[in-house]
Amino acid sequence: MLTQETASRIKSEIRGQVRFAEPMSLHTSFHIGGPADVLVVPADREDLLQVLHIAKEEKVSLTVIGNGSNLLVRDKGIRGIVLKLGNALKHWEQNGNNFIFDSGVSLAQCCRIIGEAGYTGMEFAVGIPGSLGGAVYMNAGAYDGEMKDTVVSVEVISRSGEVKTLGREDLQFAYRHSALQASDVIVLAVKLKVKEGDKVAIQAKMDDFSQRRISKQPLDMPSAGSTFKRPEGHFVGQMVEESGLKGFRIGGAEVSVKHAGFIVNADHATAKDVLQLIEYIEKIIKENYNVILVPEVLVLGEE
Secondary structure (H helix, E strand, O other): OOOHHHHHHHHHHOOOEEEEEEEHHHOOOOOOOOEEEEEEEOOOHHHHHHHHHHHHHHOOOEEEEOOOOOEEEOOOOEEEEEEEOOOOOOOEEEEOOEEEEEOOOEHHHHHHHHHHOOEEOOHHHOOOOOEHHHHHHHOOEEOOEEHHHOEEEEEEEOOOOOEEEEEHHHHOOEOOEOHHHHOOOEEEEEEEEOEEOOHHHHHHHHHHHHHHHHHHOOOOOOEEEEOEOOOOOOOHHHHHHHOOOOOOEEOOEEEOOOOOOEEEEOOOOOHHHHHHHHHHHHHHHHHHHOOOOOEOOEEEOOO
16 A cells, blocks of 8 residues: 555655656556556666665555556556656667667667668567567567567566566567566566668668558557457458447547557547447457457556
8 A cells, every 4th residue: 555654755765757646648548547646757777676675665566567558547547656667768789780778768769770770670660659668578569570589688677676687488479478478577678689681671661661550550549559469360450340340439439440450549538438349349259250359458457
């Protein structure tokens, strides 16, 4: 439980941002979510370590997020401390065809840095929103590429403050999955290995992927990206559209009229609206295709 004394301690011992009763709608690409008891954006690794120390010592629950691009926070919000890593971990370095990025660096920035250096292998991710840490956690992918294709290792820290390195084999990558999802460690940094390439060709490929996203996806509306994982042998958007659900709404949550694989926040949607719409889509697709859809969006918080 977060007491007033603990809240005061966090405020006095953390140099980064500390916000109380912070609406999580301000920190998710869905623009949905109730308040966090306290949101901390650490200034650096030292701040991060101190937050972990306080949470452990005061026995306060700790929730870690990247930049909230694949996240739905329930309407009652999140109890305890929410640790947002984005601004704290932004360092990167290059050693030949190996690049090491802090987990808070955006995936788009990683792609640009690697491409501008004349290396290929990360073009697929240029339009994927979110931080690198979150991308590794989910094994994000697009256009026949996945994070597992370039990740060599990750540096992680446990809730007790122990730092260690996990190799690619430790991460047990699968479709939209990594072993990190069953662990409570926090990703600090990611080592990527890429290949030398032609800068002009790399940029052309990234431009092509970016244009495809702009033309096909509802990037102008709040969402959490693709709502469901892709079932083997099927395309979610096609099944949803063929089922007549394009534009279907529950409350303010809507199946995108541009791409039926997305749920968008069309009009002040609540998390309850989104979750009910997800459940309804799952029901219809099961009835029509005997296919079980699995949400790709991570759901956090109190109902």
